Amino acid sequence: MATMKIGILGFGGLGQAAAHILTSKQEMEWVAVADQKGFAYDETGLEVKACQDSYRQQGSVGSLENIGTLSSTSIRDLMRQYPVDGYFLALPNLPNTFMGSVVREFIDAGWQGVLVDALKRTSAMEILLDMREELQAAGITYLTGCGATPGLLTAAATVAAQSYAEIHAVNVTFGVGIANWEAYRATIREDIAHMPGYTVEQAKAMTDEEVAKLLDQTDGILKLENMEHADDLMLELAGICPRDRVSVGGVVDTRNAKKPLSTNVQVTGRTFEGKISTHTFTLGDETSMAANVCGTAFGYLKAGLEFQQRGWSGLLTAADIMPKFVH
Amino acid sequence: MATMKIGILGFGGLGQAAAHILTSKQEMEWVAVADQKGFAYDETGLEVKACQDSYRQQGSVGSLENIGTLSSTSIRDLMRQYPVDGYFLALPNLPNTFMGSVVREFIDAGWQGVLVDALKRTSAMEILLDMREELQAAGITYLTGCGATPGLLTAAATVAAQSYAEIHAVNVTFGVGIANWEAYRATIREDIAHMPGYTVEQAKAMTDEEVAKLLDQTDGILKLENMEHADDLMLELAGICPRDRVSVGGVVDTRNAKKPLSTNVQVTGRTFEGKISTHTFTLGDETSMAANVCGTAFGYLKAGLEFQQRGWSGLLTAADIMPKFVH
Numbered sequence: 001m002a003t004m005k006i007g008i009l010g011f012g013g014l015g016q017a018a019a020h021i022l023t024s025k026q027e028m029e030w031v032a033v034a035d036q037k038g039f040a041y042d043e044t045g046l047e048v049k050a051c052q053d054s055y056r057q058q059g060s061v062g063s064l065e066n067i068g069t070l071s072s073t074s075i076r077d078l079m080r081q082y083p084v085d086g087y088f089l090a091l092p093n094l095p096n097t098f099m100g101s102v103v104r105e106f107i108d109a110g111w112q113g114v115l116v117d118a119l120k121r122t123s124a125m126e127i128l129l130d131m132r133e134e135l136q137a138a139g140i141t142y143l144t145g146c147g148a149t150p151g152l153l154t155a156a157a158t159v160a161a162q163s164y165a166e167i168h169a170v171n172v173t174f175g176v177g178i179a180n181w182e183a184y185r186a187t188i189r190e191d192i193a194h195m196p197g198y199t200v201e202q203a204k205a206m207t208d209e210e211v212a213k214l215l216d217q218t219d220g221i222l223k224l225e226n227m228e229h230a231d232d233l234m235l236e237l238a239g240i241c242p243r244d245r246v247s248v249g250g251v252v253d254t255r256n257a258k259k260p261l262s263t264n265v266q267v268t269g270r271t272f273e274g275k276i277s278t279h280t281f282t283l284g285d286e287t288s289m290a291a292n293v294c295g296t297a298f299g300y301l302k303a304g305l306e307f308q309q310r311g312w313s314g315l316l317t318a319a320d321i322m323p324k325f326v327h
Numbered sequence: 328m329a330t331m332k333i334g335i336l337g338f339g340g341l342g343q344a345a346a347h348i349l350t351s352k353q354e355m356e357w358v359a360v361a362d363q364k365g366f367a368y369d370e371t372g373l374e375v376k377a378c379q380d381s382y383r384q385q386g387s388v389g390s391l392e393n394i395g396t397l398s399s400t401s402i403r404d405l406m407r408q409y410p411v412d413g414y415f416l417a418l419p420n421l422p423n424t425f426m427g428s429v430v431r432e433f434i435d436a437g438w439q440g441v442l443v444d445a446l447k448r449t450s451a452m453e454i455l456l457d458m459r460e461e462l463q464a465a466g467i468t469y470l471t472g473c474g475a476t477p478g479l480l481t482a483a484a485t486v487a488a489q490s491y492a493e494i495h496a497v498n499v500t501f502g503v504g505i506a507n508w509e510a511y512r513a514t515i516r517e518d519i520a521h522m523p524g525y526t527v528e529q530a531k532a533m534t535d536e537e538v539a540k541l542l543d544q545t546d547g548i549l550k551l552e553n554m555e556h557a558d559d560l561m562l563e564l565a566g567i568c569p570r571d572r573v574s575v576g577g578v579v580d581t582r583n584a585k586k587p588l589s590t591n592v593q594v595t596g597r598t599f600e601g602k603i604s605t606h607t608f609t610l611g612d613e614t615s616m617a618a619n620v621c622g623t624a625f626g627y628l629k630a631g632l633e634f635q636q637r638g639w640s641g642l643l644t645a646a647d648i649m650p651k652f653v654h
Binding site for chain 2: 017020021024152155156158159160161162163164165167238239240268271272273275276277278279280281282283284285286287288290291292294295296299310312319320321322323324325327
């Protein structure tokens with residue numbers, strides 16, 4: 001397989017971590033990036049530090065000399081003008097319609113290749129699901145829900161389900177520890193939106209000061225239960241169980257890099273002999289959200305490129321295909 | 328998808344468990360079975376009890392009235408004469424060349440469809456690997472190593488690997504508890520062949536009395552280390568790590584249905600940030616070997632049929648594709 005030319009859409013905490021990961025990969029080359037205000041493209045490979053400097057100091061990767069372009073329609077301009085095999089959509093989940101509107105741009109442009117997202121919310125994925133036939137007709141291989149949860153843990157749950165005749169419950173419990181929440185502003189607001197008393201709109205409208213004040217009240221801990229996570233839709237689509245048997249919750253510590261608990265997924269079911277049992281998949285505490293999300297996303301991007309080359313386009317989730325290890 | 332017509336080759340402990348599992352599936356119908364001395368086919372579906380009675384009392388499913396045929400070339404005759412979408416090869420792993428010789432029959436017959444095995448030994452899988460291009464040319468979608476380990480745990484390890492930039496070790500440790508080893512005569516001999524001081528030939532040549540005597544000496548416990556298991560080859564083929572980083576060991580209690588330890592796979596690696604960590608996938612103790620092996624095998628058989636329908640033939644392992652849940 002030739003080196004895969006990879007683009008990253010979004011250059012916040014997730015997009016920057018994704019760029020870091022790609023620096024050590026031989027099979028993938030990071031050639032394109034877009035943020036809200038611009039984009040950069042270099043067919044010989046982008047440099048993480050230069051992009052970060054431009055993003056932080058000048059507000060956009062589009063300010064990079066020679067290879068950057070400032071644009072208020074950065075994704076559209078980048079994608080229409082430059083060849084890329086696949087994009088990782090490291091974009092905010094909010095509003096729910098945002099990811100769908102980006103995908104619409106790709107379809108309208110007649111772009112062909114692989115798109116991978118790490119989106120979280122069921123309602124955002126449902127919008128993409130409605131575009132399934134259009135994606136297939138367009139020749140786009142779109143992989144959705146390919147982060148950590150949904151993503152890595154959903155795939156593990158799909159594997160685990162095989163032992164059972166019927167699945168009774170899939171419970172995802174995550175622990176996240178981040179020392180510097182300011183580097184994950186969008187992610188933290190998405191988490192807050194899952195807390196009792198907050199809507200998506202309210203969370204998104206919060207100023208940094210308001211977020212800081214909330215975190216002061218909770219000692220930096222965000223406790224989340226019965227979250228709207230697309231694991232439920234993905235496992236239902238994969239035929240594992242009805243979505244109401246899937247629940248996602250977790251604890252986010254915004255003041256410690258150490259996880260407050262080990263992230264895990266438990267799959268409980270009944271075997272063909274009538275026994276009830278539970279398989280458990282647990283992530284090592286030392287693995288960061290960035291490693292679990294971005295590593296998984298690129299594993300699916302590689303798998304997606306294989307499907308694409310075989311003419312298999314449309315919408316797939318992390319529960320549908322096996323990710324490939326990227327070297 | 329229309330009901331899949333499924334055959335089972337081999338009707339020992341594993342084949343019979345597989346037949347039981349299929350009775351509760353709506354998506355799959357069990358229409359064909361072969362043992363060493365005969366075969367049976369019924370397009371309206373076979374009955375487990377009738378097949379077991381015939382096998383136990385008359386020595387072969389081929390003795391079944393109307394639907395049975397006695398034959399010393401049972402697999403060849405069955406496969407050439409009757410339409411089946413996919414076969415589960417619940418055959419002994421020994422000798423190492425046996426599975427390959429069965430596959431050769433399918434290729435020579437011009438048979439097209441899906442074949443799934445749950446074989447264990449690396450050397451047996453290497454023989455199949457040599458037939459990769461022939462399988463592809465023949466239009467056979469062959470899925471190998473699709474039991475519990477290799478199989479379920481290898482798939483879980485593949486998913487787990489995504490968090491890491493490099494994999495340092497994959498350790499499979501299984502616990503098996505069986506109350507009645509006599510129902511798994513071939514499997515037990517395969518386990519003995521992994522013990523220090525035993526070759527494959529010696530283990531296979533043991534009489535039931537000799538096996539019983541050995542088990543008396545060990546209180547019914549078989550302790551196995553550094554086993555030759557194809558997880559190593561499968562993970563190497565999937566690009567996860569060199570095979571020498573994969574190790575398989577376990578404890579088999581032949582006198583208790585309760586497992587002596589929880590079967591698990593641990594995947595240790597280095598993240599892109601340089602952190603060393605370990606993900607762990609643990610099977611619930613109440614799940615039997617039969618549930619973990621056969622459930623997984625049928626999950627891959629279903630996935631294989633989808634690949635087959637899309638014209639994707641050749642050799643794949645449990646680490647290459649995602650199993651599908653069978654209803």
